[in-house]
Every structure is written in C-alpha cells, then in structure tokens.
Amino acid sequence: TPRGVKVTAEGEAFYAHCTNAMNMLLQGFNNFSSFATMEKGSINIGCSSTIVRYLLAPFIVKFGKKYPNINISITDGVSGQLTSMLQKNKIDLAIMNLPIDDINLYDYTKITTTQDCFIAPANFPKDFLSKEKLQRFPLVVQKKSNNRTAFESMCRNNDISLNVQYETTSFGLITDFVEIELGLGYTIKDFIKKDIAAGRVKVINTDLEIVPRDVVALTKKGNVNSFACQTFIKELAENFKQ
Numbered sequence: 001t002p003r004g005v006k007v008t009a010e011g012e013a014f015y016a017h018c019t020n021a022m023n024m025l026l027q028g029f030n031n032f033s034s035f036a037t038m039e040k041g042s043i044n045i046g047c048s049s050t051i052v053r054y055l056l057a058p059f060i061v062k063f064g065k066k067y068p069n070i071n072i073s074i075t076d077g078v079s080g081q082l083t084s085m086l087q088k089n090k091i092d093l094a095i096m097n098l099p100i101d102d103i104n105l106y107d108y109t110k111i112t113t114t115q116d117c118f119i120a121p122a123n124f125p126k127d128f129l130s131k132e133k134l135q136r137f138p139l140v141v142q143k144k145s146n147n148r149t150a151f152e153s154m155c156r157n158n159d160i161s162l163n164v165q166y167e168t169t170s171f172g173l174i175t176d177f178v179e180i181e182l183g184l185g186y187t188i189k190d191f192i193k194k195d196i197a198a199g200r201v202k203v204i205n206t207d208l209e210i211v212p213r214d215v216v217a218l219t220k221k222g223n224v225n226s227f228a229c230q231t232f233i234k235e236l237a238e239n240f241k242q
Contacts (some may be wrong), residue, residue, distance in 0.1 A: 038228065039069055041069070041071070041226060042226075044073045044075065046074075046090075047076070047077075047082065047095040048078060048171070051215070056236075063236075075090075075091055079100060086220050087105070092226065093217050094217070095215065097146050098213050099153065100146060107219050108217060111217055111237055112214075114212065115212050116187070116210050116213065117188075118186055119185045120184050120204045121178060121179060122179075122199045122201055126204065129206055130207055135163060136163075138163050139162055139166070139184055140167075140168065140183050140184070140186070141185070142170075147188065175201055179201055185201070
C-alpha cells in the first residue's frame with residue numbers, strides 16, 4: 001500500500017497456524033526436558049512381592065525422595081507372568097532372580113547376587129546334613145517360580161532326588177512351615193536374615209553344590225526405555241554396589 005506492507009487475509013491465517021505449531025513444538029521441547037531432568041515421568045515395574053519386600057522397598061523410598069514427581073507402579077507376579085507382561089509391553093521392566101527362560105529375548109542388568117540354602121527349625125539337632133541324609137527329610141519348596149526352577153536345577157546338577165512334600169506359592173510360607181516343623185525348607189538365605197537372627201529357623205549346611213544366583217533388571221530387547229526407567233535401573237544397580 002502507499003503507506004507500507006500489511007499482511008493479507010491468507011497471511012494472517014498462515015501466521016495463526018505457524019504460531020500454533022511453534023507453541024506446540026515449544027511445549028514438546030519443554031515436556032521432553034522435564035522427562036530428561038526427571039521432573040515428570042512414570043515407571044511400571046514387575047516383580048514378586050518377595051523381591052519388593054526384601055530388596056526393592058528401601059531403594060524405592062530413596063528413589064522417591066530424590067525424584068518425587070516420578071510415578072512408580074508395581075505389579076506382583078511370578079517369573080513366567082512377568083516375562084509375558086514384558087513381551088506385551090504391560091510393564092517397563094521386571095526384576096527377578098535368574099534363571100529365566102528365553103533370556104536372549106531381553107536386555108538385562110545385574111543388580112545383586114543371592115544365595116539359596118536349606119533351613120530347619122531352630123531346635124533342629126544338626127547343623128550339617130550330607131546329601132544322602134537330606135533325602136530322608138520332607139521338604140518345603142516354592143512352586144511355579146524361578147526359585148523352584150533353581151531348586152530343580154540344583155537337584156539335577158548334584159544328581160539327587162529330594163523329597164518335596166509341601167509346595168507353596170508364597171515365599172514367606174516356607175519359613176512358616178519350617179518353623180512349625182513340617183520339614184526342611186529350600187529358600188533364599190539373603191531374604192530370611194531377620195528370621196534367622198530372631199531364632200525362627202537356622203541354616204543347614206550340606207555337601208550339595210548350590211550356585212549363587214543373580215538378581216537382574218529385565219527389559220524387552222529392542223525397546224527404547226524412558227529416561228525414568230533407565231535412571232531407575234542405573235541407580236538401583238549402583239545402590240547395591242555400595
């Protein structure tokens with residue numbers, strides 16, 4: 001115009017679209033930055049109640065104080081259920097003991113190591129039983145879990161057949177059953193330290209070879225994990241190195 005340049009109606013419309021697009025892009029950058037700096041986000045964790053109670057709970061408290069805006073959801077399940085949920089992307093990661101079937105389908109980070117053992121009532125007269133004598137006692141073991149898989153693997157490796165008389169889905173019931181003298185138990189020594197210290201049960205040494213087992217954080221191979229998930233796994237592993 002004689003007085004200069006002004007925007008046409010089409011230009012005004014174009015400008016409005018560009019402004020909206022730039023605002024959305026800026027909002028995306030800001031959100032991304034919030035996730036990257038752990039100011040927001042969520043983690044869906046799958047693990048057994050045993051792992052939560054004896055391993056994870058103290059760390060989750062520490063992690064929650066450090067990153068108060070990260071929402072943490074925990075799904076309880078045995079190993080087969082958890083790996084299935086990982087494959088279906090229903091959880092971000094699973095924390096469990098090895099061995100795990102089809103481990104090649106997952107990326108995993110070692111968290112810590114646990115040791116399996118046999119336990120007896122506190123008043124049991126022996127502290128050591130040979131593998132021949134172990135076969136004479138009824139056993140309490142967990143069923144449908146990688147703890148049971150480890151037990152069966154231990155039996156095969158030692159070429160022994162043990163008398164499993166009681167099976168339970170609850171890890172805690174193994175100690176309860178042993179305390180009331182239903183039999184000896186096969187359990188995870190690291191998770192029953194308080195029960196041993198309290199005199200509920202005691203560890204029975206044996207000449208069987210019992211291999212230590214790793215606790216790992218599993219993620220589905222090929223998945224791009226969120227900042228929150230990556231940070232949780234990294235700091236969890238570092239926590240148990242201290």
